[in-house]
Amino acid sequence: xxxxxxxxxxxxxxxxxxxxxxxxxxxxxxxxxxxxxxxxxxxxxxxxxxxxxxxxxxxxxxxxxxxxxxxxxxxxxxxxxxxxxxxxxxxxxxxxxxxxxxxxxxxxxxxxxxxxxxxxxxxxxxxxxxxxxxxxxxxxxxxxxxxxxxxxxxxxxxxxxxxxxxxxxxxxxxxxxxxxxxxxxxxxxxxxxxxxxxxxxxxxxxxxxxxxxxxxxxxxxxxxxxxxxxxxxxxxxxxxxx
Amino acid sequence: xxxxxxxxxxxxxxxxxxxxxxxxxxxxxxxxxxxxxxxxxxxxxxxxxxxxxxxxxxxxxxxxxxxxxxxxxxxxxxxxxxxxxxxxxxxxxxxxxxxxxxxxxxxxxxxxxxxxxxxxxxxxxxxxxxxxxxxxxxxxxxxxxxxxxxxxxxxxxxxxxxxxxxxxxxxxxxxxxxxxxxxxxxxxxxxxxxxxxxxxxxxxxxxxxxxxxxxxxxxxxxxxxxxxxxxxxxxxxxxxxx
Numbered sequence: 001x002x003x004x005x006x007x008x009x010x011x012x013x014x015x016x017x018x019x020x021x022x023x024x025x026x027x028x029x030x031x032x033x034x035x036x037x038x039x040x041x042x043x044x045x046x047x048x049x050x051x052x053x054x055x056x057x058x059x060x061x062x063x064x065x066x067x068x069x070x071x072x073x074x075x076x077x078x079x080x081x082x083x084x085x086x087x088x089x090x091x092x093x094x095x096x097x098x099x100x101x102x103x104x105x106x107x108x109x110x111x112x113x114x115x116x117x118x119x120x121x122x123x124x125x126x127x128x129x130x131x132x133x134x135x136x137x138x139x140x141x142x143x144x145x146x147x148x149x150x151x152x153x154x155x156x157x158x159x160x161x162x163x164x165x166x167x168x169x170x171x172x173x174x175x176x177x178x179x180x181x182x183x184x185x186x187x188x189x190x191x192x193x194x195x196x197x198x199x200x201x202x203x204x205x206x207x208x209x210x211x212x213x214x215x216x217x218x219x220x221x222x223x224x225x226x227x228x229x230x231x232x233x234x235x236x237x238x239x240x241x242x
Numbered sequence: 243x244x245x246x247x248x249x250x251x252x253x254x255x256x257x258x259x260x261x262x263x264x265x266x267x268x269x270x271x272x273x274x275x276x277x278x279x280x281x282x283x284x285x286x287x288x289x290x291x292x293x294x295x296x297x298x299x300x301x302x303x304x305x306x307x308x309x310x311x312x313x314x315x316x317x318x319x320x321x322x323x324x325x326x327x328x329x330x331x332x333x334x335x336x337x338x339x340x341x342x343x344x345x346x347x348x349x350x351x352x353x354x355x356x357x358x359x360x361x362x363x364x365x366x367x368x369x370x371x372x373x374x375x376x377x378x379x380x381x382x383x384x385x386x387x388x389x390x391x392x393x394x395x396x397x398x399x400x401x402x403x404x405x406x407x408x409x410x411x412x413x414x415x416x417x418x419x420x421x422x423x424x425x426x427x428x429x430x431x432x433x434x435x436x437x438x439x440x441x442x443x444x445x446x447x448x449x450x451x452x453x454x455x456x457x458x459x460x461x462x463x464x465x466x467x468x469x470x471x472x473x474x475x476x477x478x479x480x481x482x483x484x
Contacts, residue, residue: 011397014256018395153260155253156422178397182444183429190432202424 005143007174008179009077013110019145020128022118025137027125029167030149031158032099032206033085034107035232036222038239039129040087043228045096048238052101053110055080062101071103075209078103086218087128087228106149111234114147120233127162128196132229134169144174147179157204158223161195164188195223247385249416251405251423253462254392257353259280262359269367269378269408271421272391273400275314275327276349277474278464280481282329287338293350294343295324304343313345317451328440328460329370329470341480342454348391351405353476356389364476369404369437369464374471378397385418399446400465403437406430415475437465 009022010016038049047215054077055071062069062082063126070083077084102108107124109174114122125133125146137144148159164184167176171185173201191198196219199207210219221227232239250266252258271277281290294300297313297320303326304311312325319326327346344350349366356364367375367388378388388408391402406426409418413427433440439459441449452461463469474481 011253012257015254015395015397017254141484151421153257154420155257155422157424160421164423176445177395177447179393179402179444180397180446182399182446183397183402183425186440186444187425191426198428201317202428203418204420204424205419205421225437236383 004173004175005141007144007146007167007171007176007181008178009146009148009167009182009184011148011155012153012236013113015112016117016155017148021114021145022120024143024145025121025123025140026114026119026145026147027123027133028107028111028114028147028149029125029159029162030104030107030110031126031162031222032151032210033087033218033222033234034104036126036128037085037087037090037101037123038124038232039099039126040228040229041090041095042239042241043230044090045090046090046160047097047182048240049100049102049232050238051111052103053109053112055103056127058101059102064097065101067099067101069101073105075213086215087221088218099149106151110147110149123238124232125166126161127165128228129230130165130225131233134166136231137166151206155197156206157202158206160184161188161191165192171195196220201224246415246417247383249386249388249409249413249418249423250420251388251390251409251426252329253390253397253422254395254403254461255355256395258355258359258389263356263387264362266387267363267382267386268356268361268387268389269365269375270349270353270356270391271367271401271404272346272352273368273404273464274347274452275329275464277366278368278370279327279329279332280344280366281368281469281472282470283332283342283393284335284419284474284481285472286332286334286482288332289339289341290482291342291344292480293353294345295351295354297345300343300345302308307341307343311340311343315347317455328457329463330460341419348393352389352391366481367404367408367473369407369467370470371468371472372407373468374473375391376408378473379408379412380415393448399441399444400448402426403430403433407434410434427436438462441465
């Protein structure tokens with residue numbers, strides 16, 4: 001009898017309904033750039049990140065709690081917000097002790113969707129915090145759903161690669177009856193020597209969108225492991241480090 | 243200006259709504275085993291394959307037109323039907339000149355869904371007819387959507403691998419702004435020397451389901467190129483070879 005916990009990968013919010021979230025740790029993945037930036041802000045001492053799903057709610061809440069309003073739509077700083085979702089906007093000297101109110105095209109929307117679908121434990125994952133995430137998943141011995149934010153429901157390379165990287169690390173501790181997980185792992189294992197090169201070669205659509213905005217530095221940061229090794233955990237409306 | 247036609251890959255019926263089917267050739271892909279068997283039956287001289295989405299409709303229509311009723315649910319011959327969806331059930335001496343009425347868990351359902359979503363040109367693809375399919379896509383110079391049947395909306399390895407194989411062959415003639423396509427191609431290119439071995443190593447869920455039913459011979463057939471090189475095309479309720 002197999003008593004290992006299960007692991008599934010959802011490549012798109014449009015596939016999330018296929019998985020049982022209520023009995024799993026749900027890992028929200030939005031590599032370019034929401035979850036990379038969330039771990040960075042918390043690593044640099046932010047008190048909390050409050051994910052919200054609309055710009056108007058972001059502005060309203062930011063005013064109420066005197067927080068930093070931040071976020072993007074379609075890869076650019078959203079109109080009316082103070083900051084975007086580049087990890088470089090949140091160094092310690094700026095963010096320490098502050099609360100970010102944060103809204104993004106895909107990542108914060110997916111988090112809200114996971115809550116609506118009954119998720120009871122939500123953390124965020126990115127290359128920037130991959131080691132602490134993997135350690136956590138191994139220690140907890142609970143079922144896991146790796147939930148990729150994708151791009152307007154279209155599967156993307158970077159979130160899928162990250163799911164593969166996690167499975168490459170922790171897969172042997174889980175029962176994996178999930179071809180999405182197998183696809184992700186196989187892809188990561190053929191890409192791992194040079195993730196940036198793999199993204200370039202495979203013409204990742206979001207990579208090129210951001211390159212067009214001059215964000216190569218962000219991309220390199222977001223594909224580098226362990227630059228902000230804390231585990232953002234969602235509780236009571238906020239992402240914080242426990 | 244890029245005047246190449248576009249190519250997109252839909253890894254699951256649950257993602258099909260993201261793509262414009264009305265202005266594309268839609269390729270239905272259900273490697274284990276519906277589309278492999280469809281090309282085989284037509285290659286072996288079947289007059290037509292009529293895809294239907296329910297067992298009761300299959301039985302009713304089979305009686306009306308004196309056709310062979312065939313299909314599966316969950317990988318086994320469906321109750322009330324005469325035949326299953328193994329390509330080996332349809333040799334020339336049995337199938338020549340006959341019409342198959344065919345229903346499967348995923349493939350025929352996807353075809354119906356593509357019609358409902360406005361597809362105007364539908365063909366079926368499998369390793370068994372990959373060369374004639376690729377030749378057709380190159381000649382037509384139209385937009386293409388590779389539509390994987392998956393397994394109850396969950397992405398599977400074999401349909402994704404086939405999409406990758408097609409893109410490996412014809413990708414340079416299309417504009418591909420689609421990470422699913424990039425994932426599929428990259429996976430196929432790392433798997434192509436030994437597809438069966440890749441399926442085994444990567445623990446493909448449907449592969450193991452069928453192996454459990456003793457269907458190794460079917461799997462090897464369905465992963466072998468060009469054993470039944472005809473192009474099934476949907477028109478007026480039927481798949482036929484033009």
